[in-house]
Amino acid sequence: MGDVPDPSVSFEVKVLSPSPTRVVVRVAGVLDEHTGAELSEKVGAQLERGVTHVLLDLRGLTDCKILGRQALRQLQGTLLEAGARTAYLTGSPRMRGMTLMVINGSKDPYAATFVNPPEADDWLESEVDRRARNVAFTEKNA
Numbered sequence: 001m002g003d004v005p006d007p008s009v010s011f012e013v014k015v016l017s018p019s020p021t022r023v024v025v026r027v028a029g030v031l032d033e034h035t036g037a038e039l040s041e042k043v044g045a046q047l048e049r050g051v052t053h054v055l056l057d058l059r060g061l062t063d064c065k066i067l068g069r070q071a072l073r074q075l076q077g078t079l080l081e082a083g084a085r086t087a088y089l090t091g092s093p094r095m096r097g098m099t100l101m102v103i104n105g106s107k108d109p110y111a112a113t114f115v116n117p118p119e120a121d122d123w124l125e126s127e128v129d130r131r132a133r134n135v136a137f138t139e140k141n142a
Helices: 033-048 068-080 093-106 117-125 130-140
Strands: 011-019 022-031 053-062 085-089 111-114
Touching: 011 033, 022 033, 022 068, 033 053, 033 068, 053 068, 053 093, 053 117, 068 093, 068 111, 085 093, 085 117, 093 111, 111 117
Parallel strands: 022 053, 053 085, 085 111
Antiparallel strands: 011 022
């Protein structure tokens, strides 16, 4: 997965394309309504070029304002409409909780949140939806 974004910057979005259908979007700094719009614009451009698998690496976020969360929720709706499979990579319990609210609010069965890159990669490569993954996890750990 490479380096974690630099949290000392005010806001930064880096788009990496490991394949024609997959993109890694690394975000650092504070997510608010303005930076959320920038993020949405950059991800939207990737969807227009045919990307179907998106990893949003949010480990470099230092804060997420309420309007930033709303922008992320709108972005998740766009990803759902486009049929994109989405993985959120988070570095703190607070950001993980925020992404869970975004995902659950969108009711997107093909979006999930992770704390380690290999799990996020596995999710993007799989075909299973989130509900089936949760059932399999519960059965495995019962």
